[in-house]
Amino acid sequence: MHIVVCAKYIPDPEFSSIAFEINPDTLRRAEVPGLKKVMSPYDEQCFEVALQVREQLGDDIRITVLCLGDEDDAKIFKTAFSLGADQGIFLNDPVLAGADGYITAMALSAAIRKLGDVNLVLTGRMAADYDEGIVGYGIAELLGWPVLPCAGSVSVGESSVNVERIRANGHDVIEAALPAVVTVSNEVGEPRRPTMRQIMQAGRMKPEEWCVDDLQLNENELDVQGARLVVEDVFVPTVERHCDFIQAATAADTAAQLVELLRTMKVGK
């Protein structure tokens, strides 16, 4: 069985939000000292799912990591190999620099088609930079495969996949025949930490690089002009709010003032 994990390299979403700024030229998060790029967290959790499948079905499972990015993103493969990927495909082509979610899905689905023998595609339920959650659905639609979104747990058989789909107030159990696309949610659990040996081995592995020509896609559809969504501006919203502090000498006085406020709001029984 061949599993493809689609992974994105993004500015660390856990990095201090006080240092958050948007670069007005690129309309992306501005680089500041100490801010590193990481694999988007939900994508990292796809590896946990892939390894769980290997446990369920045996060692004959090949895991390929697929990433679209520029030179700067090549470092994602070291993480991916240490988390369990057996091989990597790096879609690195300047034509794809302005890709929106639609073009990203076109390129990734073309790469999956080229790989040929893929049974299961795993993506994070959304990337933690643009928070769109489009690409997994797009890959499925473009390949004509079923999509099982927002998976909190995944179990794979020889020819089918069963997913617990997380909803706001419960979950659905859904099932589809392979090949299929599953988008992974945080409920699947943290990815297991790689051993020192895995990290050392990962350092010696290299991804295969593919460009648009390898994908048999029409170059004219893929550049910025082909992007269907136009990002006109990205900005940090300003909160203009003045906080009135309740300052009293004792906790009892603070509580009394707070209760007075609550009673003026006429809330409660």
Place this chain on the structure above:
Amino acid sequence: MKTAILTWAEVANGRISSNSLELLSLARSLADSLDGRLASVLLGQQDNELAATLIRSGVDQVYFLTEVADDFYPDRALADMTGAIEQIDPHLILLPHSDYGVELAPRLAFRLQSATAMGCVEGRVEDGRLKLTRTCYGGKARALVSFRSELGVATIRSKCFDVPEQDSAREGEITIMSGACAPTAPLTKLVSRHTNSADGVNLEDATVVVAGGQGLGGADAFELLETFADLLGGTVGASRPACDLGWYPQDRQVGISGITIAPELYIAVGISGADHHMAGCGRAKLIVAINNDPDAAIFSHAHVGVVADFESVIPEVVDLLQSPPGQDG
């Protein structure tokens, strides 16, 4: 007159979801700016009461896609919805940013070769062009986007707009539509559906929410918050770290990856005020923050702040609320 905006009115428990009604406020103003009609699509058996609610809320035309099975699952509706959209030919499709809305939107967009703007909070027409604002970077930033494709698809977050006032004098048309010419079998099978029993006050619709974060130090403190919320006629929520630590159920999570709420009163206890949390509660009418860290980000979002250990203040507050007014000392 051409249909400018088409919305998907999601029905849950026999009622149109509040998110689906709220987004009609935006949809109506966009349709007016584009000099077009506002239409909504309802899936399943014809129910004129649902259609009437939509029309009273500003919709000009309601389409029923009756061939879609009543037990809704996105896969069962996609082919019919795609066919119907091609016939109606709107500029923009708006869907609630719900569990199923976030699936339908991109899948419809890919089938119709159009763009998707997910998680929008505002929209307007500028020089005849639709512009939408969506959240990104976990609520830290907003992106202003427009569409290069003829058709755009967008999801609208809940609690960004007020439910439109009902105008019983409004008139509209109701049409029954057959969707796809060639129905396709769904690719995904819904095996079973599990919905958590809603005991107590529903978090999304509560007028008072008391929420706890990592600063509570453990699951036990949530019992205190439950007592407090109960006295205020409200319910309890939690921040993502508190849920991830297993202190409170995931389905009570307030924030961008949980539930978006806009209660009259939001009391945040031991919550730092990360952007992804504030994106889920920033529209509360009054935000009261209790935190022992005077530099916590929550105080730049709160209207009222209390810098104190919650353990010293909240038990006192609970005692005072339990004693009738006028007798508290």
